[in-house]
Amino acid sequence: QSALTQPPSASGSPGQSVTISCTGTNSDVGDYNYVSWYQHHPGKAPKLIIYEVTKRPSGVPDRFSGSKSGNTASLTVSGLQAEDEADYYCSSFRNFGTGTQVTVL
């Protein structure tokens, strides 16, 4: 199973929005609504922030939102804050994306 494809990096200034894409295939992202996103600060445990494409677990700020079109899912972080600087991974079923490093300028 090939990793889902994400851009290696993304950046934005505080208060701005950043959107990360996650491209899969008809066998995963395209045909099923089981896309999740994880935030990973180095040295800490990854944290689930989006599941089933658009849903947020309790306690995750509504600045984080998810969407999907065809074989590509997206994570948008609105109103960027310094603590949003982290690596972000998408996942469909048990397959992870290649990861995107988000930098807050």
Added chain:
Amino acid sequence: QVQLQESGPGLVEPSETLSLTCTVSGGSVKSNNDYWSWIRKPPGKGLEWMGYIYYSGNTNYNPSFESRVTMSLDTSKNQFSLEMSSVTAADTAVYYCATYTSRNLVFESWGQGMLVTVFS
């Protein structure tokens, strides 16, 4: 949410077997809602799902690791374990245990991770 904690040697010699244990608290490895999983992150690379074990003892391994990996459960200690044989420097990584929930197919709870270095 359950809490998970990895333990085991942080250094393994090449060609030897890596062995890690994950201790579960706040939940039971006998739960039929969770698949007890191992995930790793090599330096500079992304997350890789290695496999999981179910409360019944059934396992599902990533084909990339299937020939070298064995996962097991110890219900008396509320733990699950990973063994990977014939390690090389490419197996140096942070290893995480995690729960994969059957409800919405996500890795819901994670351990803090354990760095294992393959080094002679």
